[in-house]
Amino acid sequence: MAKYRFEEIAYNSTEKKKPVEEDRFTYIGLEHLDPGTLKVTRFGSDVAPIGEKLVMKEGDVLFGKRRAYQKKVAVAPFDGIFSAHGMVLRPKEDVIDKSFFPLFISSDYFLDAAIKISVGSLSPTINWRDLKILEFELPPLAEQRKLAKVLWAVNATMESYKRLITATEQFVKTQFIEMFGLPDSNVYGWESATIRDVVTDVRYGTSKPASDEGKYTYLRMNNITYDGQLDLSETKAIDIPDEEVDKCLVRRGDLLFNRTNSRVLVGKTCVFNEDKPMVIAGYIIRVRFGExxxxxxxxxxxxxxxxxxxxxxxxxxxxxQANINAQEFQNISILVPPMELQLQFKDLLRQADKSKFELEQALKELDSIYKRIISENLG
Known part of the structure; x- marks a missing residue:
């Protein structure tokens, strides 16, 4: 394989403009880019963005140079403007095939090398002057085209699985509203109450810091996902005095509520349905309900x-750094539908979670195949 400096592989388009009112409809910021997908599904702004933005054309590759460790790369779906905290990249087609280019930029081979040259502590950023001299190996153009066909096919299947996962999540939400209604309308005339009326125990977790070793598994804020799932893929450990264990020990059936975080993430909620002993809640409110x-x-x-x-x-x-305290949490108004109906919904939720798990496992397998193909053909 031949080796090229990045400036021989890509153009860095630096054309900018000061947004006008109509530009808000075609604005893409870093917040609109999702790691792990080349598709843009969110865009636009309530008002015209402030400050100069990069001009993008449909098909350009958008690369988040700020906090590049988040690995945000996408293909521009239309002409518009892009965040000045990113780069607008275009392929030099005598070196890299245009269909292979987005796959190359989103590969760990490229991104890991780019992240290493980030500068700054709070918001590490990649500078073009450093990026342009990085060297990468590329297969011949004919091989790139063949590789692109295979990778785009795998990518399309992965995107279809993601759509099915999203559809499953949306189905659960729709069914919840159809079965129970909402407290502010109470269309079925269920009993009204507050969370305080139906709990048996509400406790703050420990504020002691976690470590890499300890007797207890330590649940942190990031163990609760934005969509209400428990993620135990990365946990810490902790040792606390015996007299403090009971107040923050987590058991099956506990509701976990993220009491502090950014305004976007505070309030993340999930149910601990694991048969896992010796688990301690950190900066989380642990809630137990009655019958x-x-x-x-x-x-x-x-x-x-x-x-x-x-x-x-x-x-x-x-x-x-927003907060919701336990007292305010307990003031939330709820409806108390018949237990039989709640059990029906729990069964529906269990089936939906099973379907999501199977889709997520298939997605992981495809992602592994995708990355293996990349690693075997790049570097």
Missing amino acids: RILPEYISTMLNIDYGKKLLLNMCKGAIG
């Missing part, structure tokens, strides 16, 4: 748009 309410019912209510907006309005503190 009238299932934790899955409350968790789902707080994870649909209605609940997220409710929690957002309860936040106090700075945008980057």
Whole structure:
């Protein structure tokens, strides 16, 4: 394989413009880019963006140079403007095939090398002067075209799985509203209450710092995903005095509520349904319910748009460090539908979670295949 400096592989388009009102409809910021996908599914701004932005053309590769460790790369879906914290890249087609170019930029082979030259501590950023001299190996153009066909086919299948996962999540939310309605309308005339009326125990987790070793597994804020799932792929450990264990020990059926984070992430909620002993909650509110309410019912209510907006309005503190205390959490109004109906919904939720898990496993396998193909043909 031949080796090239990055400036021989790509153009860095630096054309800029000061946005006008109509540009807000075709603005893409770094917040609109999702790691792990080349597709842009969100765009636009409520008002015209402030400050100069990069001009992008449909098909350009958008690369987040700020906090590049987030690995945000996407293909521009239309002509418009892009965040000045990114780069607008175009292929030099005598060296790299245009269909292979986005796949190359989104590869770990490219991104890992680029991340290493990031500068700055709070918001590490990649400078073009450093990036342009990095060297990469590329296969011949004919091989790139063949490789692109295979990778785009795998990519298309992965995107279809992601759509199915999203559809499953949306189905659960729709079914929740159809079965129970919402507290502000109470279309079925269920009993009204507050969370305080139906809990048996509400406790703050420990504020002691976690470590890499300890007797107990330590649940942190990032163990609760934005869509209301428990993610135990990365956990810490902790040792705490025996007299403090009971107040923050987590058991199956506990609802976990993220009490502090940015305004976007505070209020993340999930149910601990693991048969895993010796687990301690960190900066999380741990909630236990009596016989009238299932934790899955409350968790789902707080994870649909209605609940997220409710929690957002309860936040106090700075945008980057908002808080919801346990007392305010317990003041949330709820409906108390018949237990039989709650159990039906729990069964629906279990089936949906099973389907999502199977799709996610298939997605992981495809991602592994995708990365293996890349690693075998690059570098």
